[in-house]
Amino acid sequence: MTIDYQFDQDHIWHPYTSLTQPLPTYGVTHASKNQLFLDDGKSLTDGMSSWWAAVHGYNHPKLNQALTQQAEKMSHVMFGGITHQPAIDLCKKLVELTPAGLDKVFLADSGSVGVEVAIKMAIQYWQSQNQTSKTKLLSLRGGYHGDTFAAMSVCDPVNGMHSLFNNVINQHFFVESPTVGFEQTYQHNSTHELEHCLVENSQHIAAIILEPIVQGAGGMKFYHPDYLKHVRQLADKYNVLLIADEIATGFGRTGKLFACEWADISPDILCVGKALTGGYMTLAATLTTQKVADGICNGQAGVFMHGPTFMGNPLACAVANAAIDLLIDNDWQSQVRQIEAWLNQNLKPLADFDAVKNVRVLGAIGVVELHQTVPMAEIQAFFVEQGVWIRPFGKLIYLMPPFISEQSDIIKLADAIKAWLAQ
Numbered sequence: 001m002t003i004d005y006q007f008d009q010d011h012i013w014h015p016y017t018s019l020t021q022p023l024p025t026y027g028v029t030h031a032s033k034n035q036l037f038l039d040d041g042k043s044l045t046d047g048m049s050s051w052w053a054a055v056h057g058y059n060h061p062k063l064n065q066a067l068t069q070q071a072e073k074m075s076h077v078m079f080g081g082i083t084h085q086p087a088i089d090l091c092k093k094l095v096e097l098t099p100a101g102l103d104k105v106f107l108a109d110s111g112s113v114g115v116e117v118a119i120k121m122a123i124q125y126w127q128s129q130n131q132t133s134k135t136k137l138l139s140l141r142g143g144y145h146g147d148t149f150a151a152m153s154v155c156d157p158v159n160g161m162h163s164l165f166n167n168v169i170n171q172h173f174f175v176e177s178p179t180v181g182f183e184q185t186y187q188h189n190s191t192h193e194l195e196h197c198l199v200e201n202s203q204h205i206a207a208i209i210l211e212p213i214v215q216g217a218g219g220m221k222f223y224h225p226d227y228l229k230h231v232r233q234l235a236d237k238y239n240v241l242l243i244a245d246e247i248a249t250g251f252g253r254t255g256k257l258f259a260c261e262w263a264d265i266s267p268d269i270l271c272v273g274k275a276l277t278g279g280y281m282t283l284a285a286t287l288t289t290q291k292v293a294d295g296i297c298n299g300q301a302g303v304f305m306h307g308p309t310f311m312g313n314p315l316a317c318a319v320a321n322a323a324i325d326l327l328i329d330n331d332w333q334s335q336v337r338q339i340e341a342w343l344n345q346n347l348k349p350l351a352d353f354d355a356v357k358n359v360r361v362l363g364a365i366g367v368v369e370l371h372q373t374v375p376m377a378e379i380q381a382f383f384v385e386q387g388v389w390i391r392p393f394g395k396l397i398y399l400m401p402p403f404i405s406e407q408s409d410i411i412k413l414a415d416a417i418k419a420w421l422a423q
């Protein structure tokens with residue numbers, strides 16, 4: 001098969017890229033386990049899990065089977081007035097596995113939409129409590145919550161490019177990102193600015209939104225569980241809801257099934273996505289509590305005002321059910337623990353290079369932070385030459401390999417980064 005690169009360059013947008021000066025793309029013809037096969041016959045060891053999603057690897061027989069069996073029954077049916085067993089099975093699993101109290105599930109069609117839904121839930125909840133001025137969000141600098149308008153408005157104002165859309169997006173409150181690292185000693189004054197913001201503005205704030213423990217696309221930083229615990233207490237004290245965006249961290253990536261478990265807290269609203277379908281299809285879910293659901297449904301509208309066309313898509317639900325079963329069958333906890341040990345062994349020594357500012361590892365996430373921004377096209381070509389798929393951004397070269405990765409794969413990925421640093 002030949003890939004029409006010229007058409008690709010001339011007509012097709014890729015994520016965050018220019019159409020007039022496009023970066024090179026690599027044609028993948030097929031994929032299996034943790035290998036991506038390029039059209040020139042080369043195979044690459046995957047270090048990205050297709051952005052946190054493909055935790056079981058590619059072309060998995062059990063996930064393929066779930067999809068084809070469901071396709072033979074029905075690929076889609078509207079969710080208005082109709083229900084089906086794949087959705088019921090999935091929501092049962094989500095209610096059971098997620099932190100306590102989250103037992104009302106909204107199925108959304110992507111992570112960003114799941115975040116929009118979470119924000120609408122929070123605002124509709126306060127309307128129902130006759131607190132109609134509670135319409136703002138409180139977010140952390142360095143956060144990432146997606147690319148649609150409401151999601152974008154709570155992303156880091158600087159690297160989220162708010163300046164481009166300043167007149168269009170809603171203005172929310174931002175406080176400094178958590179300063180105490182995962183393994184450092186927690187300082188109780190870390191939430192000082194956040195509490196101050198709540199003292200001043202809680203009558204306008206519907207919810208605090210954050211990524212628990214790991215700030216992902218906003219900088220790949222790991223923060224202290226006590227910070228999250230503390231934010232939970234402050235949300236209660238100042239009468240705002242807490243939205244936990246676990247779209248990246250959910251399903252084991254950090255070493256806990258959900259990152260909220262590191263702090264032993266339950267949010268009022270939880271978003272999951274990405275690894276939910278094992279990286280097969282786009283699907284997300286927004287879970288909330290009886291309290292929030294009752295509020296919304298006893299409020300003015302009496303219903304929750306959202307309903308995407310492809311809500312509860314049976315193919316996506318079926319493959320998500322199989323992906324969650326695989327997590328458990330594969331003993332995700334020991335997979336992640338092993339990867340964490342291999343990342344520690346093979347990435348931590350890279351801290352000795354002058355170009356490296358910091359190396360950090362949590363669960364199946366490894367980050368090599370440099371002093372300088374990397375040249376994208378050049379480093380990408382270098383890694384492909386080394387037989388690995390690693391896609392850095394800014395000053396960050398990071399790995400979040402599929403959970404099925406073996407020791408030799410992690411060594412190969414780390415060696416490729418080392419080779420880049422050593423040249």
Ligand SMILES: *Cc1c(COP(=O)(O)O)cnc(C)c1O
Binds near residue numbers: 145248
């Ligand atoms: C990826 C991501 C999103 C957006 O999900 P999409 O499926 O890309 O819309 C939201 N929040 C976090 C934390 C993410 O990592």
